[in-house]
Structure formats: structure tokens, C-alpha cells
Amino acid sequence: MKKMVDVILPLPLPGCFTYWLPQPWEEMVCVGCRVVVPFGNSKHYVGIVKRIHHEEPTAYVVKPVEEVPDRQPVLLPLQLRFWDWLADYYLCTLGEVYKAALPSGLHGGDYHPKTETVVRLAPRANEEAWLHSCLDALKRAPKQAEALMYYLELSNRLSEQTDSRQEVTKQQLVGRSSAAAVQALINKGMLESAELTVGRLTNAWPTTLPLNPLNAPQEQAYQTVLQQLEQHPVCLLHGVTSSGKTEIYMHLIAQALGRGEQVLYLLPEIALTTQITDRLRRVFGRRLGIYHSKFSDAERVEIWQKQLSDQPYDLLLGVRSSIFLPFKKLGLVIVDEEHENTYKQQDPAPRYHARNAAIVLAAMYGAKTVLGTATPSIESWYNCMQKKYGLVELTERYKEIELPEIVSVDIRELHRKKRMKGPFSPLLLGYVREALEQHEQVILFQNRRGFAPMIECHTCGWVPRCRNCDVTLTFHKSVHQLTCHYCGYTYRLPECCPACGEVELRKQGFGTERIEDDIRQLFPQATVARMDLDTTRSRSSYERIIHDFTRGKTQILIGTQMISKGLDFDHVSVVGILHADTMMNYPDFRAYERAYQLMAQVAGRAGRKRKRGRVVLQTKNIDHPIIQQVIRNDYRGMVATQLTERRLFHYPPYFRLVYVYLKHRDETLLEQMAQQLADRLRIHFGTRILGPDKPPVARVQLLFIRKIMVKIELEASLAHARRLLLQVQHEMLSAEDRFKSLIVYYDVDPM
Numbered sequence: 001m002k003k004m005v006d007v008i009l010p011l012p013l014p015g016c017f018t019y020w021l022p023q024p025w026e027e028m029v030c031v032g033c034r035v036v037v038p039f040g041n042s043k044h045y046v047g048i049v050k051r052i053h054h055e056e057p058t059a060y061v062v063k064p065v066e067e068v069p070d071r072q073p074v075l076l077p078l079q080l081r082f083w084d085w086l087a088d089y090y091l092c093t094l095g096e097v098y099k100a101a102l103p104s105g106l107h108g109g110d111y112h113p114k115t116e117t118v119v120r121l122a123p124r125a126n127e128e129a130w131l132h133s134c135l136d137a138l139k140r141a142p143k144q145a146e147a148l149m150y151y152l153e154l155s156n157r158l159s160e161q162t163d164s165r166q167e168v169t170k171q172q173l174v175g176r177s178s179a180a181a182v183q184a185l186i187n188k189g190m191l192e193s194a195e196l197t198v199g200r201l202t203n204a205w206p207t208t209l210p211l212n213p214l215n216a217p218q219e220q221a222y223q224t225v226l227q228q229l230e231q232h233p234v235c236l237l238h239g240v241t242s243s244g245k246t247e248i249y250m251h252l253i254a255q256a257l258g259r260g261e262q263v264l265y266l267l268p269e270i271a272l273t274t275q276i277t278d279r280l281r282r283v284f285g286r287r288l289g290i291y292h293s294k295f296s297d298a299e300r301v302e303i304w305q306k307q308l309s310d311q312p313y314d315l316l317l318g319v320r321s322s323i324f325l326p327f328k329k330l331g332l333v334i335v336d337e338e339h340e341n342t343y344k345q346q347d348p349a350p351r352y353h354a355r356n357a358a359i360v361l362a363a364m365y366g367a368k369t370v371l372g373t374a375t376p377s378i379e380s381w382y383n384c385m386q387k388k389y390g391l392v393e394l395t396e397r398y399k400e401i402e403l404p405e406i407v408s409v410d411i412r413e414l415h416r417k418k419r420m421k422g423p424f425s426p427l428l429l430g431y432v433r434e435a436l437e438q439h440e441q442v443i444l445f446q447n448r449r450g451f452a453p454m455i456e457c458h459t460c461g462w463v464p465r466c467r468n469c470d471v472t473l474t475f476h477k478s479v480h481q482l483t484c485h486y487c488g489y490t491y492r493l494p495e496c497c498p499a500c501g502e503v504e505l506r507k508q509g510f511g512t513e514r515i516e517d518d519i520r521q522l523f524p525q526a527t528v529a530r531m532d533l534d535t536t537r538s539r540s541s542y543e544r545i546i547h548d549f550t551r552g553k554t555q556i557l558i559g560t561q562m563i564s565k566g567l568d569f570d571h572v573s574v575v576g577i578l579h580a581d582t583m584m585n586y587p588d589f590r591a592y593e594r595a596y597q598l599m600a601q602v603a604g605r606a607g608r609k610r611k612r613g614r615v616v617l618q619t620k621n622i623d624h625p626i627i628q629q630v631i632r633n634d635y636r637g638m639v640a641t642q643l644t645e646r647r648l649f650h651y652p653p654y655f656r657l658v659y660v661y662l663k664h665r666d667e668t669l670l671e672q673m674a675q676q677l678a679d680r681l682r683i684h685f686g687t688r689i690l691g692p693d694k695p696p697v698a699r700v701q702l703l704f705i706r707k708i709m710v711k712i713e714l715e716a717s718l719a720h721a722r723r724l725l726l727q728v729q730h731e732m733l734s735a736e737d738r739f740k741s742l743i744v745y746y747d748v749d750p751m
């Protein structure tokens with residue numbers, strides 16, 4: 001009897017595909033292995049074996065597996081269970097999960113690990129005397145002596161006496177001396193060179209340091225977290241900014257590692273990994289691995305393979321995609337800044353929430369999850385109130401640092417009196433000037449990138465819009481272009497208004513680029529940097545901006561929400577929130593919650609040892625409850641107001657939401673189809689169906705969009721609802737031929 005395998009293919013098609021397994025591979029292939037299979041007339045894909053059986057399908061001729069690239073599975077059984085859960089919960093296909101989960105290097109045939117040449121001291125180098133004799137011997141070869149000194153400096157030999165055989169990449173060393181000098185040292189047997197696969201580089205972290213001792217409130221919080229985790233699968237650590245949450249995580253990590261377990265540490269943003277990496281590296285050294293999308297594919301494959309090996313990283317730090325890595329003995333998951341909406345993947349499918357998925361993953365392993373933040377998401381807070389999660393609070397900042405003083409400024413009034421200087425109030429400018437005089441640093445927060453959010457014709461009011469999407473274009477001054485922030489399409493700025501010929505096109509509003517321009521003019525002496533999507537396209541640019549600011553090389557940092565995310569700076573005395581209203585006016589039921597979180601987080605960047613930080617909050621809605629709650633640091637007040645509204649209007653956490661999106665090129669047809677789908681859904685779901693509506697951006701990349709909202713009671717079975725949704729979609733798409741080209745997808749628990 002032939003052996004059959006059901007495989008997952010990296011395609012957005014439902015279900016698995018069955019192939020038969022030719023004799024030579026019958027014993028070798030197991031669940032989780034990769035197999036190369038033919039598909040359609042001429043295509044080949046790398047599939048993942050999900051099931052092995054003997055039930056030969058009779059409806060079609062089964063094709064054979066054509067190749068088996070490796071001897072070991074690339075996926076552990078538990079990961080397949082996790083994939084099933086993701087596809088099921090987030091209403092997508094296993095193929096879509098596959099594409100998101102596996103680094104693309106594992107999708108395509110064979111893979112060659114990237115190697116790099118490293119150099120290190122020859123084995124005898126432990127002997128101090130030998131090293132001196134080397135340096136002596138190089139007296140007449142100053143270039144080589146210099147190269148050796150550089151090596152020692154790079155490998156930290158001079159400060160850390162313990163591990164003298166640290167590797168430094170050859171390229172690094174050659175970059176600071178010369179290829180000839182390095183080669184000469186190798187020839188003389190002072191240095192030796194070796195090839196290492198990239199992911200296994202271990203350079204420059206010779207010794208590990210002990211954990212910082214916790215202070216009394218931290219110790220208490222740490223013990224309480226441990227107690228809570230005995231009773232709950234999840235514990236929320238609600239600690240004000242700079243209270244030492246990260247220190248507590250490190251103690252929790254050390255404890256888990258001590259039990260022989262692995263730890264996954266999730267961060268919402270690559271920008272944060274640099275700072276946290278340094279802190280973790282000092283304590284956990286080589287046990288720490290890092291995984292994120294700015295890594296090359298070869299590096300990601302390398303880490304994946306290492307996690308499958310006998311010597312995996314014990315501690316993995318990563319952004320949301322690291323939940324897909326193989327773990328053999330996961331014991332603890334930490335989700336830092338758990339309230340961040342970047343944990344939710346928007347596009348493409350699977351539209352998963354990494355915090356929620358991580359909690360499910362942890363539960364599958366029997367592991368525990370710690371969520372940490374200064375501004376918990378309302379969902380997590382609610383789960384604590386319901387006693388589903390444990391809750392631990394930390395209300396003091398570490399050492400003498402006080403929480404900042406927040407002052408609100410009524411910019412509507414100041415505009416009326418013509419006292420604003422561009423986007424800046426006199427109060428803010430005064431504070432900035434003072435801070436600069438005292439060599440302190442300033443953060444200016446504006447949640448819009450680009451130069452001007454809008455260009456408008458002075459005469460007829462014409463506004464440029466994207467040809468593909470239903471949005472106005474943003475002006476970027478440095479490249480003198482209009483850009484669509486949805487599809488990325490760029491346009492030339494017209495010389496005059498295409499509607500009426502007027503030459504004066506006014507730039508409306510302020511983006512980060514314009515703020516930077518204005519600040520440079522007002523403070524020509526100050527060093528200024530900007531951190532937003534446009535200035536951080538590469539991994540190194542993030543690191544450079546943060547590094548320069550941490551080191552005090554930059555005095556004023558201007559940025560979007562990117563700067564709010566848990567970065568830790570020591571010398572910031574003033575924070576300016578330039579325009580609170582853009583955040584509050586966003587048409588979404590989470591707008592106020594998010595505005596609160598953003599403002600509280602940005603404000604939390606202010607404050608120095610022995611000096612209270614100052615935050616200037618500029619707004620046109622000075623009396624708005626959210627503004628008041630931010631000023632009073634009244635998280636509970638904010639939650640109470642929001643929960644009342646959410647309950648009244650049937651939103652999370654009281655109801656679950658599923659958005660059904662429909663896309664089509666033909667707007668009239670789309671409208672008909674959306675109506676029909678909503679009507680069909682109403683038969684089953686009744687008033688739980690709202691819409692169809694035009695979303696705020698109703699056309700993206702030439703496709704028109706409609707949205708149907710499904711609100712499901714928390715107590716109702718989501719599984720049942722999901723089955724119904726798919727069933728109705730299927731009925732509808734097969735009802736009429738012209739409906740076939742409709743694109744339908746779901747966003748479960750949308751953010």
C-alpha cells in the first residue's frame with residue numbers, strides 16, 4: 001500500500017494537498033518534514049508534511065513527492081498545532097500561515113548557510129607573556145602591531161581578562177587596519193582564522209555580569225508575579241515608566257533558564273531591540289538569540305535551524321514573527337509593551353495579534369506568560385478584573401526619578417491671539433531653550449511623518465489625492481515629492497493647480513519633516529535628529545539615531561509614535577506633544593485609549609535623576625477628559641470611562657469583532673456583492689451584522705473596499721460564528737459566476 005502525505009503549500013488556498021511518497025523516502029519522511037511537490041501544470045513548491053496515511057484519494061490521480069530536501073523535520077508537532085489554531089482563529093488558510101511563519105529561505109529548495117571569516121588569537125594567547133613577546137616581535141612592523149592592538153580592543157581583551165579567544169570578523173579587523181597586516185599576523189601564527197556560519201558568531205561578549213539586585217518594591221513585585229503565575233497562566237505587570245520592569249523580566253528569565261526552560265521575549269518594534277539587546281547580552285551572553293525582519297533571510301534560517309538543533313538559544317528576543325520559531329522546552333513568554341498595536345499584523349494574512357497568539361502558544365507548551373506595560377491595553381486590564389490574569393503593580397520609578405509634570409497648552413486660544421510660532425507654543429519654546437542651555441535633551445512628538453500632511457490650492461481648494469487609493473497625499477520636502485502613505489506611490493509636486501492654474505499651493509499642517517525644518521531654524525546651534533518611517537528604513541539607521549541620542553550626540557529628537565515605545569533615555573528633561581488632537585480624532589473606537597497610551601508613554605520619556613521632567617501637551621481640546629486623564633496620570637479613570645462606552649456600544653472587551661473585507665475593481669458590482677453578503681449574513685447573525693460600509697480609506701491600489709462588521713457576544717461560540725461566516729461566504733461566491741472574482745478576507749479582533 002502506498003504511503004500518502006498531506007502537505008501544506010505556501011498558497012492562499014484552503015486545506016492540504018495529498019501526494020504519494022515513493023519508496024526510498026517512505027521511512028525517512030515524518031510529520032513536519034519538507035517535501036518538494038509538483039503543483040498545477042508546471043509549478044513546484046516546498047510543502048510541509050502535515051499528516052501521513054494510507055488513504056489514497058480516488059477522485060483524482062495522486063502525484064508523487066519529487067524530492068525530500070532534508071532528513072529532519074523543520075517543524076515540531078506543537079508548531080503544527082499552533083498553525084492550525086492560527087488558521088482557524090484568524091480565518092485564513094494554513095498556506096498563509098506557512099508563508100508568514102517560515103523564513104523564505106526554507107520555502108525554496110536547498111539552503112546554504114552564509115559563512116563569515118573570523119579571526120582570533122592563537123591558542124597560546126592565554127599566556128600574558130606570550131602576548132608581550134608577540135608585541136615585542138612586532139616592533140619593526142608597526143602596521144601589524146597596530147592590527148594586533150585593534151584586534152585586542154575589538155575583542156575586549158584589554159578590559160575583560162577572562163576569555164582571550166574571542167572572535168572578531170576578519171572584515172571588521174581589516175576595516176580598521178589592513179588586509180596585509182592581518183594576513184601577516186595569521187602567517188606568523190599569532191592570529192588564526194576560521195569560517196563560522198553567520199548566526200553562530202559570538203564576537204565581543206566575553207563575560208556575563210550578574211543580575212542587578214532588585215530594590216524593595218521590585219523584589220516585592222517579582223515575588224508577586226511568581227505567586228500569580230502559580231494561579232494564572234498569564235500575569236500583567238503594570239509598572240510606571242522606568243520602574244524597572246525590564247529588571248524584573250531579567251530575574252524571571254534567569255529563574256526560567258535555571259529550570260532548564262527556554263524563554264521568548266517579545267518586543268513590539270525593532271527600534272527597541274537595540275537597547276534591550278545590550279542589557280540582556282550583558283547578563284545572558286551567548287544564550288541570547290535575536291530574531292526580526294530586518295535580518296537577512298539567511299540569518300533567519302540559521303536561527304531557525306539552531307532552534308531545532310541540540311544547542312538552541314535559551315532566550316530569544318524578537319518582534320512578532322518570533323512566535324513562529326521552533327522551541328523545544330518553552331517555559332516563559334514575556335510580552336513587553338503589551339498594549340502596542342504593532343503586535344497586530346494588519347496585512348497580509350494571517351492577521352494575528354502576537355500577544356494573544358503568544359499566550360495561546362505558551363499554553364500549548366504549558367508555559368507562563370508575563371505581559372508588561374505602563375499603560376495596559378483595556379483588554380488585558382479587563383482580563384485582570386475578571387481574574388483571568390494575575391495583576392501586579394509597580395507605582396514608583398527606580399531611584400530618585402519622579403514622574404514628569406505635564407502641562408497642557410490651549411493652542412486654539414494661542415492661534416487666535418497669533419502667539420504660536422508655527423507648531424510651537426511660547427511655553428514649549430521657552431522650555432526647549434532652557435533645556436538646551438543646561439545641556440539637557442528634548443523630545444518632540446508629532447504623530448505624522450512627511451513635511452505637510454496636505455497640500456491645498458489657495459484659490460479653488462484642490463487637494464492632490466492618490467490615483468490608486470482614496471487618500472490625500474503627503475508632501476515630502478527633502479525629495480520634493482508627494483507620497484501616498486498607503487500604497488507608497490510617489491508623484492511630482494505640480495507647478496500649479498491642475499484644476500484652476502493657481503500657482504500658490506499652500507502646505508497645510510505639520511509633519512515631522514517640517515517640524516525638523518522649523519526647529520533647525522529656531523535653534524541653529526542645536527543638533528537635531530528625526531525618527532520616523534522615512535529615516536529608519538535600514539536596521540543601522542534605527543540604531544544610529546537611538547545610539548546618538550543615548551550618547552547625547554543629538555540634543556533634540558523629533559519623531560512619530562516610534563519614539564514612544566519604551567526607549568529609555570537618561571537626559572531628557574523636556575517632552576513636547578505638539579498636536580494631541582490628531583490622535584484623538586481618529587475614527588476608531590480605540591482612538592481615546594490609544595491617545596492616552598501614546599501621550600502617557602511619550603511623557604514617560606521625560607525625567608532625569610534628581611530632576612523632574614516637564615511635558616508640554618499642546619491641544620485644541622483642553623477640556624477633553626482624555627487630556628485631563630493624561631495630566632493626572634489617571635489610568636483607571638481612563639479605563640472606567642472607556643469601559644462604560646464600550647459596554648454601551650457593544651465593543652471589545654464585551655464583544656468580539658470580526659471585520660469582513662470585500663475588494664473589487666468594479667465599485668458598482670462591489671456594492672451589490674457587499675449588500676448581498678451582508679443580507680445573507682443577517683439571516684444567521686441578525687443585528688450582529690453592521691454595514692456594509694466604506695472604510696475610512698475606501699480604495700487602495702485600484703481596488704475598492706467595503707467592510708462588514710460582525711459583533712459577537714463574548715459568551716457566544718466564536719468557533720461556531722467562524723464556521724457560519726465561511727459557509728455563507730462559500731454559498732455567496734458560488735451563487736453567481738460574476739461573484740467569483742470578489743476578494744473576501746477577515747480581520748478577527750481588528751485593531
Ligand code: ADP
Nearest residue numbers: 212213214215241242243244245246247398568
Ligand atoms: P521599565 O522597563 O519599567 O521602563 P527599566 O527596567 O528600563 O524600567 O529601568 C529604568 C532604568 O533604571 C534603567 O536604566 C535601569 O537600568 C535602571 N534600573 C531599574 N531597576 C534597577 C535595579 N534594580 N538596579 C539597577 N538599575 C536599575
Ligand code: ZN
Nearest residue numbers: 457460497500
Ligand atoms: Zn486651484
Ligand code: ZN
Nearest residue numbers: 466469484487
Ligand atoms: Zn496610494
